[in-house]
Amino acid sequence: MNVGIWKQPQFITGLIILVSLLVASFVYPYFFELPKETKYLYENGNLVDVAPFPPSLVPPFGTDVFGRNLLALIINGAKYTLLIAFGIAMVRVMLGAVLAVIYHHYHDKLRPLFEDIIESTLFIPPAILGYVFLSPLAVKYSQENSGFAEMVATQSLVLILMGVPPLVSVFSKDMAKITDKEHIVSTLSLGAKNRYVYFKHVLPEMASRFWLVIAQQIIQVLILLSHLGVLYIFIGGAATIIDGDLLSAHEVYVSLTGEWAGLIGSNYEAIYHTPHIVLIPLGFFFLAIFSMNLVINGIQNNLKWSDRGRGW
Amino acid sequence: MTLGGYLRKLKSVSIGIIIISLLPSLISGLDQTFNLRNYQMNGKTYDIFPGIFEKYFYSMTIVLGALVIGLFFAILFTFGATLLPRFLKRLVYGILTVFESVPDLLIVLSLQMFIIYIYQKTGWLISNVTVVYDDKIYLVPILVLSVLPTIQLFKITFLLLEEEKYKPYVNVAKSMGLGDYYILIRHVFRNVLFNLFLYFKTIFVFLLSNLFIVEYIFNIHGLMRIMLSPNTFVFLISTILIAVPFLYVFELAQWMIHKSTGEREKEAA
Amino acid sequence: MVTMLDVKNLKVMFHSKQAEMVAVDEVSFSVRAGETVALIGESGSGKSVTSQAIMGLLPDNGRIAGGEVSFLNQNLVKLSEKEMRRIRGMKISMIFQDATVSLNPTMKIGKQIVEGLHYHQLFPKKESKGEALRLLSIVGFENPSDIYHQYPGELSGGMKQRALIAMAISCEPQLVIADEPTTALDVTIQKQILDLMDDYKRRTETSILLITHDFGLVSEYADRVLVMYEGKIVEAADVFTLFRNPVHPYTKGLMNSIPRIEDPRVMLQTVRDMAVQEGTFEGRVFAPEVFSKDGVTYHAPSALIEVEKGHFVRFFTNKMEVSRT
Numbered sequence: 001m002n003v004g005i006w007k008q009p010q011f012i013t014g015l016i017i018l019v020s021l022l023v024a025s026f027v028y029p030y031f032f033e034l035p036k037e038t039k040y041l042y043e044n045g046n047l048v049d050v051a052p053f054p055p056s057l058v059p060p061f062g063t064d065v066f067g068r069n070l071l072a073l074i075i076n077g078a079k080y081t082l083l084i085a086f087g088i089a090m091v092r093v094m095l096g097a098v099l100a101v102i103y104h105h106y107h108d109k110l111r112p113l114f115e116d117i118i119e120s121t122l123f124i125p126p127a128i129l130g131y132v133f134l135s136p137l138a139v140k141y142s143q144e145n146s147g148f149a150e151m152v153a154t155q156s157l158v159l160i161l162m163g164v165p166p167l168v169s170v171f172s173k174d175m176a177k178i179t180d181k182e183h184i185v186s187t188l189s190l191g192a193k194n195r196y197v198y199f200k201h202v203l204p205e206m207a208s209r210f211w212l213v214i215a216q217q218i219i220q221v222l223i224l225l226s227h228l229g230v231l232y233i234f235i236g237g238a239a240t241i242i243d244g245d246l247l248s249a250h251e252v253y254v255s256l257t258g259e260w261a262g263l264i265g266s267n268y269e270a271i272y273h274t275p276h277i278v279l280i281p282l283g284f285f286f287l288a289i290f291s292m293n294l295v296i297n298g299i300q301n302n303l304k305w306s307d308r309g310r311g312w
Numbered sequence: 313m314t315l316g317g318y319l320r321k322l323k324s325v326s327i328g329i330i331i332i333s334l335l336p337s338l339i340s341g342l343d344q345t346f347n348l349r350n351y352q353m354n355g356k357t358y359d360i361f362p363g364i365f366e367k368y369f370y371s372m373t374i375v376l377g378a379l380v381i382g383l384f385f386a387i388l389f390t391f392g393a394t395l396l397p398r399f400l401k402r403l404v405y406g407i408l409t410v411f412e413s414v415p416d417l418l419i420v421l422s423l424q425m426f427i428i429y430i431y432q433k434t435g436w437l438i439s440n441v442t443v444v445y446d447d448k449i450y451l452v453p454i455l456v457l458s459v460l461p462t463i464q465l466f467k468i469t470f471l472l473l474e475e476e477k478y479k480p481y482v483n484v485a486k487s488m489g490l491g492d493y494y495i496l497i498r499h500v501f502r503n504v505l506f507n508l509f510l511y512f513k514t515i516f517v518f519l520l521s522n523l524f525i526v527e528y529i530f531n532i533h534g535l536m537r538i539m540l541s542p543n544t545f546v547f548l549i550s551t552i553l554i555a556v557p558f559l560y561v562f563e564l565a566q567w568m569i570h571k572s573t574g575e576r577e578k579e580a581a
Numbered sequence: 582m583v584t585m586l587d588v589k590n591l592k593v594m595f596h597s598k599q600a601e602m603v604a605v606d607e608v609s610f611s612v613r614a615g616e617t618v619a620l621i622g623e624s625g626s627g628k629s630v631t632s633q634a635i636m637g638l639l640p641d642n643g644r645i646a647g648g649e650v651s652f653l654n655q656n657l658v659k660l661s662e663k664e665m666r667r668i669r670g671m672k673i674s675m676i677f678q679d680a681t682v683s684l685n686p687t688m689k690i691g692k693q694i695v696e697g698l699h700y701h702q703l704f705p706k707k708e709s710k711g712e713a714l715r716l717l718s719i720v721g722f723e724n725p726s727d728i729y730h731q732y733p734g735e736l737s738g739g740m741k742q743r744a745l746i747a748m749a750i751s752c753e754p755q756l757v758i759a760d761e762p763t764t765a766l767d768v769t770i771q772k773q774i775l776d777l778m779d780d781y782k783r784r785t786e787t788s789i790l791l792i793t794h795d796f797g798l799v800s801e802y803a804d805r806v807l808v809m810y811e812g813k814i815v816e817a818a819d820v821f822t823l824f825r826n827p828v829h830p831y832t833k834g835l836m837n838s839i840p841r842i843e844d845p846r847v848m849l850q851t852v853r854d855m856a857v858q859e860g861t862f863e864g865r866v867f868a869p870e871v872f873s874k875d876g877v878t879y880h881a882p883s884a885l886i887e888v889e890k891g892h893f894v895r896f897f898t899n900k901m902e903v904s905r906t
Binding site: 115116117118119120121122123124125126127128129131132133135136222223226227230231264271272275278279282283285286289290292293294297 | 326327328329332333336410412413415416418421425517520521523528539551554555558559
Binding site for chain 2: 669677685
């Protein structure tokens with residue numbers, strides 16, 4: 001990372017969108033109350049409508065199935081969604097980098113088992129992999145009634161570990177390329193210790209690559225979260241509540257954190273009647289991913305630029 | 313490429329798959345269902361064999377259909393884009409970045425809503441929007457699934473082509489008096505398609521994830537859906553079934569790249 | 582002898598966003614049948630641009646601003662792109678500097694070298710394999726049928742360069758432009774490649790325009806030499822005259838920068854100049870020390886002046902007008 005990145009318009013635009021979403025999300029509760037459930041809408045004492053309400057009644061996006069203002073929910077959920085994605089991506093890359101150093105160093109012994117596991121994950125869609133690991137957890141926690149924080153931590157850990165092996169493989173290949181470069185070879189031949197070389201040469205050289213991969217991982221985690229949402233796997237777990245009147249009671253899963261994927265999941269049943277409740281949160285996923293792509297383009301342009309600078 | 317090498321690789325990948333399918337029970341300490349005979353879905357019980365092969369071919373047909381359509385349109389669009397002036401090319405690239413950011417879930421759901429909308433307005437149903445039980449639909453899932461690969465492939469071929477056009481061998485071909493379109497098709501396009509092979513893994517992983525969403529949203533009883541069933545054996549056998557042909561393609565791609573370019577191994581980002 | 586190529590007052594200009602600049606100016610020379618003419622100069626002196634202009638393959642931002650290039654009394658500058666394609670490859674072909682990137686990596690060698698023959702329909706398609714094998718053996722491959730099926734990535738640098746030569750001579754052109762054909766190769770391979778080209782030239786009476794910066798190669802393979810500097814030819818003579826009596830300080834500088842085995846104690850000389858400005862050129866602007874034939878100080882380049890028979894030098898005159906001899 002160098003100063004040049006702040007001169008990339010795409011990078012700045014993307015970052016501004018993401019930061020404003022986050023700031024709005026954190027500031028929002030201080031100025032407005034969190035939306036309350038309003039199942040029925042009365043006018044002059046007469047029942048006019050039952051939730052979910054269309055955008056014409058509750059601007060700008062209408063309400064969810066519980067009659068809560070959708071925009072407020074989305075703003076409120078932004079911080080959880082973005083920070084969870086960022087956190088998972090960050091730890092994935094950090095863990096991936098540390099393990100890559102170890103792997104790159106001892107790869108002869110570790111390789112066979114490791115490569116096979118990585119190669120085999122290619123044939124399983126990430127959403128299914130996540131589902132297979134997380135759905136027994138959800139059952140377990142709902143039975144044991146464990147704490148909320150513990151639930152979030154375990155789920156995040158699973159999502160982190162799922163993404164680490166491919167990163168280790170990619171990073172160790174990058175490291176092999178860097179350690180083959182002449183200046184590293186000459187450093188080693190002058191008697192530098194391996195650890196010194198990693199901290200002074202290899203990792204700094206990969207720094208901008210790490211940022212790029214973190215940005216790419218954030219997008220992947222966001223997509224994975226949205227997939228898990230429609231599979232009713234929510235970060236923080238789901239409460240099952242009985243919705244509807246006595247005659248047509250049905251179960252509804254409700255996300256406990258209020259992040260966007262949970263919003264999609266808990267309203268997914270209503271898609272045929274009121275598609276906007278699902279499509280609008282997805283639209284915000286699109287906004288976040290698009291901003292991340294702008295950030296990535298900015299980083300890549302900057303890398304190209306600085307590579308050229310080094311070349312001459 | 314040797315068959316022995318492929319079989320060896322297949323064996324170790326299978327071991328990896330087995331490890332992965334056993335991991336959940338190690339973590340959560342729950343007894344996993346491991347039933348060799350049948351599985352449950354949507355409250356009904358199905359036999360695993362031989363029904364799973366039918367589901368497998370059905371899902372593979374959708375994937376390959378979507379891949380072929382995606383490839384066709386991506387190449388068509390790229391060819392069209394090469395004829396555009398430079399500022400329009402930048403516009404195309406910008407639009408591609410926007411489209412690339414659309415989550416697959418949003419595209420699939422929107423298309424489903426669109427089909428329902430048409431039905432409500434005109435009474436014309438392209439085909440059943442969701443599947444009730446075991447009826448098979450082909451056209452809609454293939455078309456829906458092909459949208460995202462088209463965008464992704466278009467972006468990759470577009471970038472590869474811009475890079476390829478300025479390589480020295482193009483100049484050499486010109487110095488031999490070959491025509492511009494001849495060079496574009498016989499040399500540049502050919503190499504772009506070849507380079508696409510380098511990205512095959514990335515494209516495949518992406519496509520598989522999309523297939524799952526399409527099957528889930530359209531309620532298609534395909535291979536991806538039954539992988540969700542709590543029976544670990546179904547998960548295991550489905551994954552191996554997917555790995556068998558595609559691992560071969562991966563190995564073939566690797567071998568071809570290695571053979572024709574010496575050692576040009578590039579990890580597709 | 583027939584004059585194969587005759588370049589007269591060639592002027593090539595390049596434009597960037599800001600300005601237009603002259604890359605090649607007042608370049609005149611001719612190549613006769615069966616002759617090797619060397620165009621020598623440092624990088625950025627305009628020698629490659631000259632060859633691109635002859636082929637009609639200037640980059641998009643370059644254009645021929647004046648002069649003519651006649652090939653067998655046909656002015657190539659005036660030809661349409663379609664007519665030019667009948668010249669390229671068939672009448673004039675080119676060997677490029679970096680063979681490692683000059684071949685299409687995904688196409689088999691055999692197919693690639695006879696592609697020109699196919700395109701120009703000079704050869705029935707059925708017999709093309711035999712022709713490819715013949716070409717490969719001409720350029721010194723002992724196992725042409727193996728090479729035929731190999732991809733460029735499987736060959737070494739020298740082998741690729743030979744394959745490239747096979748491609749360049751496939752349509753039996755009358756003129757081969759070799760743009761630094763051996764610069765990327767190591768010394769032993771260099772000799773092998775140039776001997777090959779020289780041998781081919783002698784057998785077929787082909788003309789070669791050899792573009793290089795290496796006076797060692799020039800002394801061995803060229804019949805006549807053109808020294809190019811800053812887009813202009815500064816000295817032209819046959820190879821014996823030039824080596825016996827170099828006049829222009831730039832030529833002398835280039836020659837003195839070759840080590841001499843007979844006289845090992847003489848220090849190698851660098852080309853001395855007063856670097857004037859960081860120009861728009863790739864290379865440096867060279868301002869020779871005060872230099873003239875008759876002791877007069879000149880500040881602007883003159884026309885080529887014949888100092889002895891067949892030996893032309895561009896002096897610096899104090900007047901801008903061109904004085905002809």
